[in-house]
Amino acid sequence: MGTAMDVLVMDGLAVDVLVVGAGLSGLVAARRLQQQGLRVRVLEARTRLGGRMVSRTLSDGSVVDLGGQWGGTTHHRFAALLSELGISRYPSHYTGDGIWCWRGERLQAPLAARFADSLLFFEPDALHLDAEALAAAQALQRTFSELVEGIDPRQPWRSPQAESLDRLSVAAWAAQHTSLPLARLPLDWLCRVGGSGGFEPWETSILHLAWTQAVAPQAESPEAWLVQGGAGSVAQRLAADLDAHSPGCLQLGAPVQAIAQQGDTVQVMAEGLAPLQAQAVIVAVPPPQRLAIRFEPALPAAHQALLQRTAMGGMTKILARYARPFWREQGLNGLGIGDRPWLELTADSGPPSGQPAVLASFVAGERALTLAALPAAQRRALILQDLAAYWGPEAAKPLELVEQAWNSEPFTGGAFTSFLAPGCWTSHARLAAGAEGGPGPAHHGRVLWAGTEASPRWPGYFEGAIEAGELAASDAAALLTA
DSSP states (O other), rough: OOOTTTTOOOTTSSSEEEEEOOOHHHHHHHHHHHHTOOOOOOOOSSSBBBOOEEEOOOTTEEEESSSOOOOOOTTTTHHHHHHHHOOOOOEEESSSSSEEEETTTTEOOOOOOSOOOOOOOBBBBGGGGOOHHHHHHHEEEEEEEHHTOOOOOOOOOSTTTTTHHSBBHHHHHHHOOOOOOOHHHHHHHHHHTTTTOOTTTTTTTHHHHHHHHHHHHHHGGGGGGEEOOTTTTHHHHHHHHHHSSTTTTTSSSSEEEEEEEEEEEEEEEEETTTOEEEEEEEOOOGGGGGGGEEEEOOOOHHHHHHHTTTEEOOEEEEEEEEESSSHTTEEEEEEEEESSSSSSEEOOOOTTTSSSSSEEEETTTTTHHHTTTTTTHHHHHHHHHHHHHHOOGGGGGGSSSEOOOOOGOOTTTTSSEEEEEETTIIIIIIHGGGGGOSOOOOEEEEEEEEGGGSSSTTTSSSHHHHHHHHHHHHHHHHHHHH
16 A cells, blocks of 8 residues: 555546545445445545554554454444454453442442443442442432433434533533532543543533433443454455555545535645545544645534534553453453542453453543653553552553553544533534534535544444444435436
């Protein structure tokens, strides 16, 4: 696959559809269009494929996922794509007890049968918590669940009391119901890790958090299984198939600088390439990255205002590889949750065989940015301290420790996905959607939007990336037919 300095025969010539972004959503869109016999070109700003679907090979030859890694029980598109590509999957390891850390105490406890009945996955009565605090936590969870049930997933601004809920931060809404930290913990965790992830409870509205659970519910077990050989292999296989069908159609190291529409033609200017022409363009990048592209005609004012108020989550992923899965040997499942200073969550990321033995952890929100600014040795010490607090002294001695700070990725800007500032759903998002009625603008003339954030279901997950790519491909094909 070429770099931006390679001048291919396709340069300067028209294709049917040009795709901006070689993450999962862009690659799926290109694949579907190619399967319909259309000429497709994919431009990727990075010098690698996959976007947030990327793996790394460790020193022993094992593979870990630096970005997303899980599929869920209702992620039917993702499962179907793996089957189409001949890639296998295996269930996440939840056998045994998890570890709950709270107020300096470490407790081994079983998981609940259903997330809806749990306190962050755990059986509430097994945690030996203060009765008043636990009752307040369960009451707040019920109130939040009722709020989620009333959310219009396609048009959140039409939900009951949408305007007042959109102007109230998650933290402020929770404070109206309780002052107990334990009661607020599940909502704080959903903000930082669950659902969209990566934002603080004061950074977005309770309407936005409720919307994330309406369209991507934690109750539907979105972390049910993993991809054999790493999720990054999916992006590599998609790209290889595209290139085999049309050699040179995928260009790396080519940031798109401008997209100009005139009549039935769209011209795309990318760094290091001659101008390219297409009949339609699919932009499959995180929403804030659209601001780096000059559009002619310009994006509508409401759309630009929405992008200016859309931020990427703060997220660093940690992967620790050990000689063996010692937690499994102790009857533990690797799931750790609590109020540790840095790690919001740990999870077993290994296959049923136990090799490689890997714990994945996440540092989210403001603390992800704080940690990333520290010297490497200090970061490592703090991470190992939290791992040991969850899993004992053996956890402080990994064979390898990998950090992936997603906010340092210039063409992503954060993870898992984007979130809106308070007040945006009922103002800028509503205005940007216009007559189309979706949660965001579907297109700008012959420019169509993809990427996981553009999906009406499971945004922030691989499932959402696939659905957004397929919808954009369908819309692009319809444009060409018309």
